[in-house]
Amino acid sequence: MTDLSKFPISHKWPAQHPERLQLYSLPTPNGVKVSIALEELGLPYEPHLVRFDANDQLSPEFLSLNPNNKIPAILDPNGPDGQPLALWESGAILVYLADKAAAAGCGPSLLSSAPALRYQTLQWLMFQMGGVGPMFGQLGFFTKFAGKDIEDKRPRDRYAAESRRLLAVLDKHLVGRDWIMGDDYSIADIATFPWINNLIGFYGAADLVGYADFTQVQRVLASFLARPAVQRGLLIPKRD
Ligand SMILES: N[C@@H](CCC(=O)N[C@@H](CS)C(=O)NCC(=O)O)C(=O)O
Numbered sequence: 560m561t562d563l564s565k566f567p568i569s570h571k572w573p574a575q576h577p578e579r580l581q582l583y584s585l586p587t588p589n590g591v592k593v594s595i596a597l598e599e600l601g602l603p604y605e606p607h608l609v610r611f612d613a614n615d616q617l618s619p620e621f622l623s624l625n626p627n628n629k630i631p632a633i634l635d636p637n638g639p640d641g642q643p644l645a646l647w648e649s650g651a652i653l654v655y656l657a658d659k660a661a662a663a664g665c666g667p668s669l670l671s672s673a674p675a676l677r678y679q680t681l682q683w684l685m686f687q688m689g690g691v692g693p694m695f696g697q698l699g700f701f702t703k704f705a706g707k708d709i710e711d712k713r714p715r716d717r718y719a720a721e722s723r724r725l726l727a728v729l730d731k732h733l734v735g736r737d738w739i740m741g742d743d744y745s746i747a748d749i750a751t752f753p754w755i756n757n758l759i760g761f762y763g764a765a766d767l768v769g770y771a772d773f774t775q776v777q778r779v780l781a782s783f784l785a786r787p788a789v790q791r792g793l794l795i796p797k798r799d
Pocket of ligand 1: 587611616648649
């Protein structure tokens with residue numbers, strides 16, 4: 560029987576299935592990357608809701624696993640060498656899950672083992688982590704959240720211009736490709752498209768970034784949203 564009691568996070572979010580991978584998250588664009596990957600791979604896991612309205616991410620139990628107080632985070636009771644592994648930062652988690660599933664022969668390949676393709680997938684993953692996520696997130700602050708009331712529109716316009724530039728880079732790359740890595744759906748898509756979906760949906764920033772111009776991004780986003788695992792993952796963990 561797996562015992563997670565030495566991890567304080569399991570005191571606040573008790574595991575019903577301690578032998579399964581534990582996910583601590585909320586269905587935000589960063590959070591759903593991990594639930595979508597888990598759904599695609601078919602790895603058994605147990606989701607736990609981290610409530611921002613209760614400041615759960617600042618609780619000592621959450622901070623004991625992720626001192627950076629951000630979702631998503633995981634605790635895999637059966638990590639490398641059979642030892643538990645706690646991990647945070649969605650990009651690192653996606654790489655870990657893709658490698659873990661590949662080693663177990665479980666689910667589709669989401670990260671090529673061919674060296675050049677693997678590095679290129681990581682390149683696009685970093686493009687999302689270092690560019691798309693932070694820039695779209697800032698634009699969200701200035702359009703949807705507290706920053707929308709700021710009279711001086713220069714900060715908003717700066718992030719809108721940078722978001723538009725990133726979308727143009729991606730749109731050009733997607734010409735003639737089904738997915739970011741061509742024929743192969745990968746963790747680069749799983750990292751990127753939830754943010755685009757959020758930008759034009761929840762943030763309502765389509766006009767601000769000229770989204771109508773990005774027909775390739777629109778096409779691939781539609782394919783992404785049609786995947787059953789994506790539709791499930793977008794709602795996990797369930798909000799109460
Ligand atoms: N680089 C991090 C960013 C994670 C992140 O920003 N998470 C947000 C939700 S999308 C969060 O937890 N915010 C809570 C807070 O800042 O207190 C990752 O990709 O995991």
